[in-house]
Amino acid sequence: MTDIELPDGSPFGPDNLPYGMYSTGDGAPRVGVRYGDIVVDLALLLDDPVFAAPTLNPFMAQGPARWAEVRERIQAAIEGPVPDEAVHPVREVRLHLPIAVADYVDFYASEHHAANLGRLFRPGSDPLLPNWKHLPVGYHGRAGTVVVSGTGIVRPCGQRKDPGEAVPAYGPSRRLDIEAELGFVVGAGSALGERIGVESFAEHVFGAVLVNDWSARDLQAWEYQPLGPHLGKSFATSVSPWVVPLAALEAARVPLPRQIPAPLPYLRGGGHWGLDVDLSVEWNGEQVSRPPYREMYWSPAQMLAHMTVNGASARTGDLFASGTISGPAKHQRGAFIELTWGGSEPITVKGEERTFLLDGDEVAISATAPGPNGARIGFGEVVGRVLPAV
Amino acid sequence: MTDIELPDGSPFGPDNLPYGMYSTGDGAPRVGVRYGDIVVDLALLLDDPVFAAPTLNPFMAQGPARWAEVRERIQAAIEGPVPDEAVHPVREVRLHLPIAVADYVDFYASEHHAANLGRLFRPGSDPLLPNWKHLPVGYHGRAGTVVVSGTGIVRPCGQRKDPGEAVPAYGPSRRLDIEAELGFVVGAGSALGERIGVESFAEHVFGAVLVNDWSARDLQAWEYQPLGPHLGKSFATSVSPWVVPLAALEAARVPLPRQIPAPLPYLRGGGHWGLDVDLSVEWNGEQVSRPPYREMYWSPAQMLAHMTVNGASARTGDLFASGTISGPAKHQRGAFIELTWGGSEPITVKGEERTFLLDGDEVAISATAPGPNGARIGFGEVVGRVLPAV
Numbered sequence: 005m006t007d008i009e010l011p012d013g014s015p016f017g018p019d020n021l022p023y024g025m026y027s028t029g030d031g032a033p034r035v036g037v038r039y040g041d042i043v044v045d046l047a048l049l050l051d052d053p054v055f056a057a058p059t060l061n062p063f064m065a066q067g068p069a070r071w072a073e074v075r076e077r078i079q080a081a082i083e084g085p086v087p088d089e090a091v092h093p094v095r096e097v098r099l100h101l102p103i104a105v106a107d108y109v110d111f112y113a114s115e116h117h118a119a120n121l122g123r124l125f126r127p128g129s130d131p132l133l134p135n136w137k138h139l140p141v142g143y144h145g146r147a148g149t150v151v152v153s154g155t156g157i158v159r160p161c162g163q164r165k166d167p168g169e170a171v172p173a174y175g176p177s178r179r180l181d182i183e184a185e186l187g188f189v190v191g192a193g194s195a196l197g198e199r200i201g202v203e204s205f206a207e208h209v210f211g212a213v214l215v216n217d218w219s220a221r222d223l224q225a226w227e228y229q230p231l232g233p234h235l236g237k238s239f240a241t242s243v244s245p246w247v248v249p250l251a252a253l254e255a256a257r258v259p260l261p262r263q264i265p266a267p268l269p270y271l272r273g274g275g276h277w278g279l280d281v282d283l284s285v286e287w288n289g290e291q292v293s294r295p296p297y298r299e300m301y302w303s304p305a306q307m308l309a310h311m312t313v314n315g316a317s318a319r320t321g322d323l324f325a326s327g328t329i330s331g332p333a334k335h336q337r338g339a340f341i342e343l344t345w346g347g348s349e350p351i352t353v354k355g356e357e358r359t360f361l362l363d364g365d366e367v368a369i370s371a372t373a374p375g376p377n378g379a380r381i382g383f384g385e386v387v388g389r390v391l392p393a394v
Numbered sequence: 395m396t397d398i399e400l401p402d403g404s405p406f407g408p409d410n411l412p413y414g415m416y417s418t419g420d421g422a423p424r425v426g427v428r429y430g431d432i433v434v435d436l437a438l439l440l441d442d443p444v445f446a447a448p449t450l451n452p453f454m455a456q457g458p459a460r461w462a463e464v465r466e467r468i469q470a471a472i473e474g475p476v477p478d479e480a481v482h483p484v485r486e487v488r489l490h491l492p493i494a495v496a497d498y499v500d501f502y503a504s505e506h507h508a509a510n511l512g513r514l515f516r517p518g519s520d521p522l523l524p525n526w527k528h529l530p531v532g533y534h535g536r537a538g539t540v541v542v543s544g545t546g547i548v549r550p551c552g553q554r555k556d557p558g559e560a561v562p563a564y565g566p567s568r569r570l571d572i573e574a575e576l577g578f579v580v581g582a583g584s585a586l587g588e589r590i591g592v593e594s595f596a597e598h599v600f601g602a603v604l605v606n607d608w609s610a611r612d613l614q615a616w617e618y619q620p621l622g623p624h625l626g627k628s629f630a631t632s633v634s635p636w637v638v639p640l641a642a643l644e645a646a647r648v649p650l651p652r653q654i655p656a657p658l659p660y661l662r663g664g665g666h667w668g669l670d671v672d673l674s675v676e677w678n679g680e681q682v683s684r685p686p687y688r689e690m691y692w693s694p695a696q697m698l699a700h701m702t703v704n705g706a707s708a709r710t711g712d713l714f715a716s717g718t719i720s721g722p723a724k725h726q727r728g729a730f731i732e733l734t735w736g737g738s739e740p741i742t743v744k745g746e747e748r749t750f751l752l753d754g755d756e757v758a759i760s761a762t763a764p765g766p767n768g769a770r771i772g773f774g775e776v777v778g779r780v781l782p783a784v
Binding site: 106107109112125133135138139141142143144145146147148149151158160161162163165171172173174196197220223226227228229230231232233234235238239240265268269270310311313314315316317318319322394 | 496497499502515523525528529531532533534535536537538539541548550551552553555561562563564586587610613616617618619620621622623624625626628629630655658659660700701703704705706707708709712784
């Protein structure tokens with residue numbers, strides 16, 4: 005048996021305990037929970053067959069009472085000695101996609117981001133479209149290309165049309181960008197025809213991950229009318245390997261910025277689900293942005309209520325992301341197209357003037373949130389390196 | 395043992411043999427093949443464990459050589475006596491969703507449809523947007539709400555804003571519509587970073603289904619800018635229970651309408667994948683439209699090549715649909731918004747003037763295609779009845 009040592013100030017203390025899938029050697033993925041710098045095997049720790057699955061989905065499907073019960077059992081078990089074979093230093097394991105993604109929806113919930121893109125793409129007109137303050141605008145993305153942090157991001161090819169040219173050309177994207185986002189994972193789904201009200205958010209949502217919604221701005225600009233983004237986004241979406249339980253974010257709950265005009269009744273109430281999460285974006289190891297999640301206009305509870313108000317079902321494994329997180333200040337913008345104002349105002353990264361991503365670049369997004377009694381809750385990070393087009 | 399009798403002129407003869415999932419009594423879904431008016435149990439007919447699965451996906455994943463081999467074995471076995479317990483009249487079984495849908499993408503490949511909607515939504519400007527003839531425009535839909543024919547369609551609620559009003563209201567859709575489409579099912583997927591060229595279409599696509607992409611036009615009109623349709627579509631998408639194998643559509647292959655300007659090289663060649671499929675749309679039992687698939691501008695091989703040209707992977711169970719099928723003539727339009735010109739030109743259905751769908755309405759879309767030697771290949775039908783909003 006082993007006593008796990010928790011490093012001082014670790015953001016993975018007993019109030020966090022995020023879930024993930026890990027493997028060692030050539031072994032199959034297994035469910036683990038992170039405690040300090042250790043991955044603890046849950047099937048071995050708790051002797052529960054639901055943790056013998058190759059994803060978190062069967063456990064997530066069991067619903068909020070089981071999530072709470074298991075969390076308490078982990079908190080109790082992890083303080084004492086745990087079986088040696090359940091203990092792996094996190095640096096010695098391979099981490100996998102934690103969930104089998106059912107549907108993936110990406111929202112557009114930051115007013116600062118939406119207004120910045122409006123100014124860039126529709127100069128001279130209102131930065132926000134008329135619907136923006138009435139509903140959380142969102143669209144479906146490609147679930148099959150959600151990948152775990154560390155997966156190489158091959159520069160996508162596709163059609164792009166330069167403003168001065170009459171016809172599009174085919175080739176690698178020249179405006180490859182990131183979007184720093186928070187993603188929410190549905191554990192307990194809903195039936196077709198059922199609505200998930202804002203007040204029922206915590207009964208359905210299991211936890212949160214970091215998301216990098218890689219975006220090829222040139223492909224996107226040419227393709228997106230009238231049906232929205234497609235190939236400019238569908239080549240890859242990276243998520244962090246650790247799903248932070250919603251219960252670990254209780255101390256991070258804050259009121260939303262004021263919503264004027266007041267939204268329709270189905271989007272009102274349900275308690276505060278603004279979240280005081282601080283993100284950090286590093287470009288080749290240099291911090292270039294600190295997006296504040298607390299600035300988001302729409303809450304994740306409103307996103308889920310909106311997504312199901314038409315009777316659409318939600319499924320275990322559904323992932324919905326916030327859209328780019330941008331604050332009011334320039335150093336709080338969560339996409340390079342905003343940070344560099346469409347590429348017209350380069351920023352300095354490691355001493356070089358930069359706009360969009362070059363081959364070999366690495367982007368790491370990390371985040372923390374307040375926990376109980378002054379502790380910090382860590383999300384870990386979502387990392388990706390750009391590989392040359394093939 | 396039973397000799398199955400094939401009714402004269404049946405569109406489900408030995409050159410068709412579509413696959414589906416059926417059950418009897420309280421039993422679990424089983425893989426069946428349709429022959430005439432009979433469902434033949436494939437696990438019993440062929441003694442192959444891949445057909446003991448609850449969806450077609452494991453068989454579809456085995457790839458084109460296996461699809462061809464199994465098709466030959468079925469064609470041989472079905473002519474002789476088959477085990478009694480493998481034989482069920484189709485009217486006595488329950489039919490289920492034939493595939494586990496991975497990602498669902500909906501295209502917009504009919505020039506007549508796209509131009510009609512352009513005229514309705516953007517009067518006075520070019521009916522087609524600048525990108526339309528350069529790439530097959532498409533977007534991701536909600537995989538989790540793809541339902542099998544016969545599933546009731548609850549009228550969706552959501553936000554709609556009448557042109558004369560300043561703010562949106564919440565309520566049941568007042569402009570509920572259909573879209574008659576053909577859908578293509580990926581059997582053998584592709585890896586992240588791999589492209590599926592137009593010439594490789596038949597190595598990846600297992601077969602085709604009929605699709606009714608139910609659309610709440612009022613929700614859609616208010617929400618769709620700038621990220622595309624979401625709640626106006628995500629409440630339900632119905633598919634026919636029978637997957638017609640691609641091999642059964644060989645005799646239906648026809649050249650596309652001429653594509654001017656010539657598309658970029660990655661969208662050229664690969665043989666003719668225009669398809670001479672005739673659809674029929676019945677509204678409460680009265681035929682109101684006959685959409686001709688042969689009029690589609692973009693081929694399904696071009697759709698799949700485009701969808702993966704950025705390196706996005708395809709998975710077993712991916713479903714991609716053509717978008718509304720509309721021909722040049724009024725009686726060939728595959729959506730009621732086109733048939734009734736935005737509701738301004740009602741049509742007569744069973745003696746009543748009608749525009750959009752009322753509660754209790756039933757829509758049935760069926761289709762046939764030419765088979766070898768003058769035979770017809772049937773798709774069966776996709777049916778849905780509108781239920782009141784809840």
